[in-house]
Amino acid sequence: MIRIVNLYKKFGDFLALKGVSFDVNNGEVVGFVGLNGAGKTTTIKISAGVNFPTSGDVEIDGYSITKDKRKASRNVGWVPELPNFEPDVKALDYFVYLAGYYGISSQEAKNLGKKLLEEVGLSEWMNVKIGKFSQGMKKRFALAVSLAGNPNNFLFDEVLNGLDPAGMQFFKDLVIKMKNEGRAILFSSHILSEVENIADRVVFIHKGKIIGIKKMEDLRKMVSTNIVKAVVNNYNEALKVAEKYGKPAIVNGQIIISDFKGDISELSSELKPYGLIEIGYERQNLESVFFQLISESEKSESR
């Protein structure tokens, strides 16, 4: 189990994490979703023990990553967004070297490396230098390394980014397998629909704060069809009009009215004086639910 407790992280004067707390239970996949720069990687690096929090802590199966780092980090595997390995070393040799950190002897590591590199689809590449690997192959290699200590908890940071469809399916299938084995998995993405078929719950982060924790089934229920989108010149006045028709918010320079009630042609006439450019029903998808949460959080922030 991964327990993230009130994490704060400062980079100079910039507060990148502002009290991040949530749990990932055993046998659960938690999607960790936020826009670029939201704080996902910072949270994950702290949880992996490769970065320190300014305050707060992460417990991995009860071990504190700040006070009992050795035990905690042994129990967590981490697949980074952009794995960075020594380019001139062959995959299997590198695996043996890295497995040394887990206290695995070199003969044992060699056998384990062969098995794990095969499992992640790199059997043909064991004696090839990592510098020759594509980004997707580096992620598979990072996965093999993270499996070396057979940890019960995993952190996947934007692993699907830049992968081909076969690579994406490989990682998704693996995550489901790990979940069924009872492991705790935190899986970050900036695209909610990417985690749709694997996550049990989704933790939304925005500007260093958790802005919502939702069960996947509840998120699906939120995807309704009664959404209207309008583009106007004068947003402030148009917003007041839109309030009569539902719950409006400005998202990406558009007025998005959720829970829309009424007649769209009447609204269209009412918005004309405010420079109406475009209006129509929005095909609602999971991503609009994500943007809705962001816009609600921005609104409450400005209050």
Ligand SMILES: Nc1ncnc2c1ncn2[C@@H]1O[C@H](COP(=O)(O)OP(=O)(O)OP(=O)(O)O)[C@@H](O)[C@H]1O
């Ligand atoms: N080493 C650092 N020094 C200064 N600022 C940093 C550093 N690392 C991250 N930040 C800042 O902290 C914020 C959160 O960054 P982080 O990488 O955690 O976001 P993210 O959600 O993972 O985004 P992305 O999807 O782009 O990776 C950003 O504003 C980023 O610029």
